[in-house]
Amino acid sequence: MKKTLLTLLAIFVAAGLYAMPAAAQGVLIDANGGVYIPGGDDFDGTDAGFGGEVGVIYNFPSGFGLGVAGRRSTHNLDDPTGLIDSSFEMIGFLGVIRYAFPSQSSITPYVEGRAGLSDVTLKVAAGGVSVESGATGFEGGAVVGLGVPVGSKVAIDLSAMFSYLNLGDFELAGTPIPDTDSTGSIVGFRAGFSIATN
Numbered sequence: 001m002k003k004t005l006l007t008l009l010a011i012f013v014a015a016g017l018y019a020m021p022a023a024a025q026g027v028l029i030d031a032n033g034g035v036y037i038p039g040g041d042d043f044d045g046t047d048a049g050f051g052g053e054v055g056v057i058y059n060f061p062s063g064f065g066l067g068v069a070g071r072r073s074t075h076n077l078d079d080p081t082g083l084i085d086s087s088f089e090m091i092g093f094l095g096v097i098r099y100a101f102p103s104q105s106s107i108t109p110y111v112e113g114r115a116g117l118s119d120v121t122l123k124v125a126a127g128g129v130s131v132e133s134g135a136t137g138f139e140g141g142a143v144v145g146l147g148v149p150v151g152s153k154v155a156i157d158l159s160a161m162f163s164y165l166n167l168g169d170f171e172l173a174g175t176p177i178p179d180t181d182s183t184g185s186i187v188g189f190r191a192g193f194s195i196a197t198n
Contacts, residue, residue, distance in 0.1 A: 025198065028065065030055040032157055032192025036073040036090070040165075040184030049075035051090070053190065057098055065098040069114065073186075085125040090186065092118045092139050092163070100147075108155070112143035118165050133177070137167035141185075153196040161188040 033052035051073025059065040070093055077086035094116035101109045118139035124131050145159030165184050169176040 034190030042182035108147035115140040
C-alpha cells in the first residue's frame with residue numbers, strides 16, 4: 001500500500017509540470033466517493049469499505065486554499081465463526097489547507113494537509129442482541145490529487161488520501177471502556193467532481 005501511495009504521489013508531482021496557472025480566487029465545492037482501507041494492528045480484520053467526502057475550499061490567487069471537509073465510510077469486521085455480525089462507521093471532520101501547483105496545461109495537481117476529529121462507531125450483533133460503542137479522537141493526514149476540467153467551472157477530481165488516527169477509549173452507554181484506545185490509519189482512493197462557484 002505504501003508503494004502504491006508513493007507511486008501516485010510521484011505521478012501527481014510529475015504532472016505538476018503541466019498544471020494550470022495560479023488558481024482563480026473563489027469558493028470550490030468538492031464531492032467524491034471511493035474505497036477506504038483501514039490499517040494498523042488495532043484495525044486488523046477490518047475490510048476495505050466504501051465512503052464519500054464533501055468539502056468546501058476558498059481558493060486564493062496564490063494557489064493556496066483553506067476549507068473544511070467531512071468524510072464517512074463503512075466497514076465490516078471479519079468473523080471466522082460466522083456467528084457475529086460486526087461493522088463500524090468512520091466519520092471525519094477536518095480542516096484543510098490546499099496548494100494547487102502552477103504550470104501550463106488544464107490539468108491541476110494539488111496537495112492537501114488536513115487535521116481534525118475522527119469518530120468511529122462499532123456495531124456488534126449476535127443471537128438477536130446488538131451493541132453499539134463509539135470512540136472519538138485526532139485525525140491528521142494528507143491528500144494528493146488531480147483536477148481534470150470538463151467545463152468552465154467543473155472538474156473531475158481524482159485523489160489518494162492518507163490519515164493517521166489516534167482514538168480515545170470506546171464508550172458503551174456513555175461509560176468509557178478501559179484500555180480500548182486505539183491508533184491506526186486509513187487510506188482512500190477517490191473520484192468525484194469539483195465545482196467552482198465564482
